[in-house]
Amino acid sequence: MGADTSGDHMVVPGAAFLLSQVGMHSSRLWRERMGELGLDPRHVVLLRLVGAEEGRSQLALGNQMGLPPSRMVAFVDELERLGLLERRANPDDRRVRALYLTAKGRQTLEAVMKMSAEHEKELTSGLSEPQVKRLRHLLSRMVEEQGLTPGVHPGVSVLDGPKEL
Amino acid sequence: MGADTSGDHMVVPGAAFLLSQVGMHSSRLWRERMGELGLDPRHVVLLRLVGAEEGRSQLALGNQMGLPPSRMVAFVDELERLGLLERRANPDDRRVRALYLTAKGRQTLEAVMKMSAEHEKELTSGLSEPQVKRLRHLLSRMVEEQGLTPGVHPGVSVLDGPKEL
DNA sequence: GCGCAATGATTATAGTTTGTAATGATTGTC
DNA sequence: GACAATCATTACAAACTATAATCATTGCGC
Numbered sequence A, B: 001m002g003a004d005t006s007g008d009h010m011v012v013p014g015a016a017f018l019l020s021q022v023g024m025h026s027s028r029l030w031r032e033r034m035g036e037l038g039l040d041p042r043h044v045v046l047l048r049l050v051g052a053e054e055g056r057s058q059l060a061l062g063n064q065m066g067l068p069p070s071r072m073v074a075f076v077d078e079l080e081r082l083g084l085l086e087r088r089a090n091p092d093d094r095r096v097r098a099l100y101l102t103a104k105g106r107q108t109l110e111a112v113m114k115m116s117a118e119h120e121k122e123l124t125s126g127l128s129e130p131q132v133k134r135l136r137h138l139l140s141r142m143v144e145e146q147g148l149t150p151g152v153h154p155g156v157s158v159l160d161g162p163k164e165l
Numbered sequence C: 001g002c003g004c005a006a007t008g009a010t011t012a013t014a015g016t017t018t019g020t021a022a023t024g025a026t027t028g029t030c
Numbered sequence D: 001g002a003c004a005a006t007c008a009t010t011a012c013a014a015a016c017t018a019t020a021a022t023c024a025t026t027g028c029g030c
Helices: A015-036 A041-052 A058-065 A069-081 A103-123 A129-145 B015-036 B041-052 B058-065 B069-081 B103-123 B129-145
Strands: A085-089 A097-101 B085-089 B097-101
Touching (some): A015 A041, A015 A103, A015 B015, A015 B103, A041 A058, A041 A069, A041 A085, A041 A097, A041 A103, A058 A069, A058 A097, A129 B015, A129 B129, B015 B041, B015 B103, B041 B058, B041 B085, B041 B097, B058 B097, B069 B085, B097 B103
Antiparallel strands (some): A085 A097, B085 B097
């Protein structure tokens, strides 16, 4: 009697697995949408942070995103090459590269939001209005209870939890 | 005019973001638990597949996991080094390495399931029984509607979708 | 005002992880 | 009995990561 070397142990997956499964599905679809804009998820995060408050230093943004300075250089390079943001000199401190959105960056940011809204619709298309509302309520509750920071995604640089039971 | 260069665009995150956020949180916690057993998520997946049907070839398992043969070698090496499974010769085809669990592998698989159950409890500790049931129902519904395969996690080798709006 | 530690950005570098291609052994087929 | 196909392995190059060294600039103590 080993116990469970035979069939399935958990015929019905638990909430933890379902969350991981559907959550990753959501992440993947969203990432693909951002890819259509030529953006990596972290590009979008950086773009949004700059858009939220322009003129900040790379180091400040890097800290907020949990990225070391060396990686920030690369990401800013890429977004600058795409013409979405630009480094400007800071008159008060010439060491600092102040980051600003370009006009194109602002447009792209709007496109990001539009596509994110579409993503939301696509993902919840199988659920009714009240069901989506209930889902959001339950998940918000979990965010609170699990000590997560509302609006902050835990995985800017994380991998993930594959299959499982 | 511009639109939203000011404050928050989405004061309340949508279901898509919440799912990604909480889903990754679940993945991370689970991965940490597996780490306590010295296992990577993909080790666990492989272990479970072998446990489900012993004697299969590396190629067959690799296909099911979406891994190229070369990477399978590495994973099997590791699990074999941990003493959890073993390669045996296949009498019918000497090219094939048939994979079998060891006694220790079976024990570990049980530990995996116990820890996964604990993980489930930890993650849903902030919700009531009926709430968890409702959550599972909604998520199962999404799995169906989104064309996901029940019980199969989409991200064995995937990254993820970071922040977002 | 000078010297020096601290800071922001960058570059250099090494470690890790991944997939693709070449290799070797074995099988099945014509 | 030769030859294409198959399973496993090894060799190898590409992508990505963090850490440390470097350079310019700033702020502070004296």
